[in-house]
Amino acid sequence: MTAPLHEARPSGPGRALPDTQQGMRRRNLARVMHAVSAEGPLSRAAVASRIGLTRAAVSTLVDELIRTGLLEELGPERPGRVGRPGSALAVSGRGPSGIGAEIGVDHLAVCAVDLRGEVRARAVRHGTNRGRSPEPVVEELTGLVRRVVADAEREGLWPAGLAVAVPGLVARDARTVVRAPNLDWQDVDLGALLPGEFPLTVDNEANFGGLAELWLGADTPGDFLHVSAEIGIGAALVVNGSLLRGTRGFAGELGHVPVHPDGPGCVCGGRGCLEQYAGEEAVLRAAGLEPGEDRVGLLAGRAADGDPDVRRALREAGTALGIALTGALNLLDPEGVVLGGALAGLAPWLLPSLESELSRRTAGPARAVSVSRLGPEGPLLGAAHSVVRAVLDDPAAVAERA
């Protein structure tokens, strides 16, 4: 069977549910949840008019969502933005929560997000994971997960699932890290190492960063290219509100797009890849600096101080990004480009040469390049929110597990 290049996990309101009476009910439960989540507090009548069902049908659905603890009634005394009097509905701040985790090259982080999208607990451990074997790293991560889950439980939340962001390629099984060169991990089945009691999703940090931008960014279009960097450079392609994952799950490897085809050799086997010009270590090398732990902080600090070598290195990195992005924009025609992760912190010195290269090479109006406000928080928040979105997309499934 052909694995779909497109998002396989449910990404719209219950899109993958079967086309039966039962499936219709589940899809309609999802519509109610999404309407209240996006625009609540709302009265039953307002929900009905938003989603095009009768008031009676909506009442039945709402009753079920209140019974299973996903919606709550604010009562007639707090009509909020509701037009006519009536009991306003809101997404519950108790009940299911999404647990997000991140395995970074230099840190571990975990957080719990409720259905309203608020972070309710978090834990971080700084220190390099480079060259450590997976078992002790995952054991430490598991400790942080248990601490965050316990904190969340004290606030009446239970974990609906765990999503883990990793700096590497993840297979379409959403649990195997196929290759994480900067951790020196290969073919690591995180599903076998992590606690089995929560539904688990593992994904590339760039993908979770792109989803965070889609869900939490300001005025993010539904079609964009999210470019992020830690040591490598990755991109998330968001198409019509979903991630484009690739047949093997490896789409978005912007770092290995050839920029100068006869340039220096790259770990991928190619030559002159973008990563050789715009990856953090390449920029440090070009600026004559030693790679340490806080690479972005070092570069940003020196650039802000006017260090000419660092500024030149970042300018050249911006030019290389502009060349690689010219190819990507010609292929994909997205509405915009968002710089996230480490690139967000370096944007003031990358953007001028990047934008001039893009406008020199592409016809028509310049494409919007914006800078993520989530920065390095993106992947962790995207992971936690992916669990929350899955609950909103199929509330009936989580209600069965409640």
Add this chain to the structure above:
Amino acid sequence: MTAPLHEARPSGPGRALPDTQQGMRRRNLARVMHAVSAEGPLSRAAVASRIGLTRAAVSTLVDELIRTGLLEELGPERPGRVGRPGSALAVSGRGPSGIGAEIGVDHLAVCAVDLRGEVRARAVRHGTNRGRSPEPVVEELTGLVRRVVADAEREGLWPAGLAVAVPGLVARDARTVVRAPNLDWQDVDLGALLPGEFPLTVDNEANFGGLAELWLGADTPGDFLHVSAEIGIGAALVVNGSLLRGTRGFAGELGHVPVHPDGPGCVCGGRGCLEQYAGEEAVLRAAGLEPGEDRVGLLAGRAADGDPDVRRALREAGTALGIALTGALNLLDPEGVVLGGALAGLAPWLLPSLESELSRRTAGPARAVSVSRLGPEGPLLGAAHSVVRAVLDDPAAVAERA
């Protein structure tokens, strides 16, 4: 509103239909049509088991499809591949048909395809359209369309729609040719010039070529990059069985991916674009030949005769294609690459350098590069079949118009 980057037109069985009882009936009619189209002749019981509905529900749907002339009953005397005795159902060879048309740089072509996928009428006019204004070209095309429709009507077919392939960028309104540099057309509204009596869809030839490959190719995966060339080089990105169109409808511009960023200037405003190394005219120039009308025939003939200049020029074009495709594969991770259009006829001389460049630059197992068997027929067949697919995807809509 954000235009979706992904295929907006219905591309799966009735995917875009509303989620009501009526919508469910329409989606189930589509499922019956697709099952019989893909695997027919089939009995009602076989259809029911294929699509997971009861025999009684399927009978009601089948009766409606027979009444509106989309299915026909072969009778119990021809059980075909049906397991148990019963009247076998087949897609009708009369009724609605798809009219495909192509405006090429050097020709015009029109054909009619029935719901079974057979070409039932066709008309072609050779001669250059380069530099001609749109009105007389479209007038000639309209003459060919009327002739093909008349021929098809004599066989009991009526036109369910007209789809036109053009060598240029088409807006998401699916009727405006924004830019066709090799015709020298700009902002031409074909909807205003073509006869208004059929539903009209205009699309880029590379897109229709990619869809033809998806629908008619042998063992084509659901996720692939279809690369074709006439004078320009275009690509169709097929993702999970649908075209990725881009925000403005301009995705797939592989010809303007930078290959050597300091190379020769291009019409697009960029430098060193793939088209400057692997477009037909670039290859002719590199081989020291004059561009004439049958450019591919000239190159293929000389290459087959062993002309060293032509062979070298094609080898270098293959290398440039390999560099640009390395970037595309890293970004998109498709299952394979299909060379179509003019590239199919030149494949014997392009493929060796193209494949060696790809395997030199990309890690892991070599990606399958295959050659389209449809060749230059692809866009025309893709256009006609897109109309047929729309009928299969929502048979109720066409039945209302019958």
